[in-house]
Amino acid sequence: MAKILRVDMSSGTCSYSDVPEIYKGLGGRGLTSAIVAREVDPLVNPLGPRNKLVFAPGLLGGTACANSGRLSVGGKSPLTSGIKESNSGGQPGGHLAGLGVLALVIENSGPKGEWLQLEISREGAVLMPCRVGGLNNYEAVARLTEESGPGSSYITIGRAGEFRLAAASIAMTDLDGQPARHAARGGLGAVMGSKGLKAIIIKPGTKKNRLTLANPEAFNSASKRFTKALLDHPVCGRSLSEYGSAAMMGLFNEAGALPTRNFSSGRFDSPETLSGERLNQLTKERGGQGRVARGCMTGCVMRCSGVFPDRLGQRIGKWPDYETMWAFGPNTDITDLDSVAQYDRLCDDTGVDTIDVGAAVAVLMEAGVLEFGDAAGALEAVAQISQGTPLGRILGSGVAVTGKVYGAVRVAEVKGQALPAFDPRSVKGQGVTFATNPQGADHTAGFSYAANILALGGDVDPLSPEGQAELSRRTQISAAAVDTLGLCMFVSFAFFETPEAIEAVVDMLNARYGWSMKRADLDGLGQRVLATEVDFNQRAGLTSASDRLPEFFRQEEVGPHRSTFDVTDSDLDRVLEFGE
């Protein structure tokens, strides 16, 4: 029977408890948000001892279901001051689920000036002094791996998290044992830092340690159908593995929706320099440690996470994701893929969100501190985060703080969190999601762009204000459900088009837990999660005024469509109104 593991950083005690009724039937984001909403006073200081940091595998975590190993992390966000869930691939999610940990709840704060690490294994959990304080993620994980031997997975923070910077991420090790997957958004790394927790080491135990399934045969059958549905889908089964998530660069540029030079244009002049195709091509040409079609976690069949090699074939880091390539590419007018890969590596190492920090760099450029396109200058500035210089701390605090410090007006953020790689004036369904999602502007909060641009799961004119509220509501509900199951967000593409994919997932849930859930219940689940989050935010003092895009999106036209964001406020206000 899965348990909740509570770790009191102040007393040093770790205790397992049964799952109370109120949290039953939840996992992943649904569970982190439920725990945060119920146990954290919405008015606490996010960096104070009364905040909690919650880790939860999804409902399908630890099973043979494809792409089910995401790990949700939740807490009150120091970036948005609202509720936050940020999830990550890598191995820890599956490992924790395999160990029967439904949720790991970090409470209170450890002794000042000391770093602790938490070791979780089949024998239980123990908190102990940590010797890798002061190190960034790559070196910290290398040392921990030396100590613990192979087979474990690691959750760590870099120096940004130690500094409690508002854009600090939490790193999780991938299939290769590298800290390249991150719960990056919303500054949860700063919350982990504020607790004095530097690292979590998870020793997964043996293969035998399989979860009990209510109906193993039904599960296996459904699992196979799900895998097939993914593999048969052109995006999930082919383009992601060939080109990574960066496959989207060309599509969005073509659509005039690729924010360029700090959201001053929707089209990038040098599309050939940065793309999924170029990632693939360079990786193959350079060879060495480079790899195409690598998953980030056990059971991944979409395999978007390649390994990008330098000119000598040495691994720089994972394939930069679409949002990273955008942030350190078009939006900063940088055109060099190697610089993007170095940026990604640097952010993964320091432990910061590539989106918020990249957006902050773009604001610095618009403020004249750096030139647009100056990759070397930008990399030097980002490297300062780890050094703790004033400039580094500004950047590591994300775009909203950077904008404030530089007196900037054109700052693309909602609820303090940077807008990702979609111009809301040219993909208006996405704009509605950025405005209204309780997580702030978030790239995984709902793929309205699928229906706006890719004609997946509907076909809604991206430039019209009509129909976007409904589209956004639908995709936000879907995303909340996917995050609760622990599935990789990219399964959504199959969900939008292949009813069998969703049915297979429902069948797996029923076979796992002995439920009799129906397909519509999944939407109910997603809606319940969003309602919990919206309610927390309201108690934290956020109002509909927080559900608005920055003024310039309504005032400034963006090329090539000369469009502004013109979805009405009343449309925005009803997106997440669920009534009773």
Place this chain on the structure above:
Amino acid sequence: MAKILRVDMSSGTCSYSDVPEIYKGLGGRGLTSAIVAREVDPLVNPLGPRNKLVFAPGLLGGTACANSGRLSVGGKSPLTSGIKESNSGGQPGGHLAGLGVLALVIENSGPKGEWLQLEISREGAVLMPCRVGGLNNYEAVARLTEESGPGSSYITIGRAGEFRLAAASIAMTDLDGQPARHAARGGLGAVMGSKGLKAIIIKPGTKKNRLTLANPEAFNSASKRFTKALLDHPVCGRSLSEYGSAAMMGLFNEAGALPTRNFSSGRFDSPETLSGERLNQLTKERGGQGRVARGCMTGCVMRCSGVFPDRLGQRIGKWPDYETMWAFGPNTDITDLDSVAQYDRLCDDTGVDTIDVGAAVAVLMEAGVLEFGDAAGALEAVAQISQGTPLGRILGSGVAVTGKVYGAVRVAEVKGQALPAFDPRSVKGQGVTFATNPQGADHTAGFSYAANILALGGDVDPLSPEGQAELSRRTQISAAAVDTLGLCMFVSFAFFETPEAIEAVVDMLNARYGWSMKRADLDGLGQRVLATEVDFNQRAGLTSASDRLPEFFRQEEVGPHRSTFDVTDSDLDRVLEFGE
């Protein structure tokens, strides 16, 4: 007949118009808040062209009434994101009123990268290129004075305002022609900077240019009674001129309410080093340009603003006010009065709020970037504001941003604005005002400490949670009325104790405008102003969650009384509830 002068920074036009009915009967804070609430969308970016910057002399401005020359400045605040009124002594308020300008409204933004100046005289108003861009206040005013000749007064921003930093102030020249009086709180200097307006030059015209009074004889009689009431009062008539506002240092230290080392104690170890008595003594000993008992504006009879000389007798700046001496004294553990005076001069020159920047320095010290008590290091850091370094920009953005950038938890601010020199745990009425006032934590928002500590205008136990809500409500209403009249806040001490002082003021209003106002109507006026401000803030997205002190004031006891802030939330929520 007084007019509203509107200046369109974008087109360069200046136009005078009659006062619409809706604004009649208002002046000072009442008028700036009414104009901002009516004409500014609460959701605009405070640094964007749709914000407005409003200057308004008070209802008694330009008359012979003692201490009536304050000038209110209003707008949406880049510091609090709510409505802001900040008023200043100096000559511009009286001059503008004398020229028949009821309100000056700066609209839109000027051409990018250019600085403009506005000249207002009896001949009208004209916008022209400004040659003092890039200079700080002292040098800017010296050059403008050379150009315009003596007799004019000046409103300027320093480099902090040019940089649009959120703690930037607006400087006003005093009786000596020095830019030593500031509308300092809430970052209105950044709003002026965002408009491209570097300076306002006011040529007051001749003595003949007196305002028409409905009943000159009644006015003169009431004016004399008011002056007498002030001069007869021990605080207004004696201690302020002898010791400046710093007279309060000893009293609050004695009461255990003087925040020390970033609000970690309520009592300062070296009270003898920093006090009004020492200001007086050193000023007299050093002689030279030093002066005791100097007013900051024509008609001041309380004369709290001395001139502080260095060891050679050269003017450093005005006498540091109580809050400045606290911010760069006990709260940073600095014990050297000359350093405080240099800090005050530096802030006046750069154009930043001494309270918010001083609070930011204390947070830097707690974060270990500087040592507590390191006056030289702190002065160097503050000097960086004018240089535009990353650290300088952080400090110039105020305590909330500084706290965020340094991952600090103990950050004493409400609505983004730094708490001034009163520990809310030991002067709880003051704490209620800091929590609930629509301006954020503000030292002039209502003198609850008078009844809490000085037994003026009541006697409410400062350590009990009882009765503080009522006390705060009363003093906030009184302060809003005083700010609307254009009176110096220090007249409040006389108001609390001397009914004749209030009656004289009501008589002056009636004699000035031909009204038949009663004493109770003054409260109605204050209440109306607050209601307007609360309503704006609600539309801007602020809720009761913004009307709370930082968590640590409830969690951490402060010595010597071992008290926490324990006024209930429901008490806080009803302070400014005005029903209809």
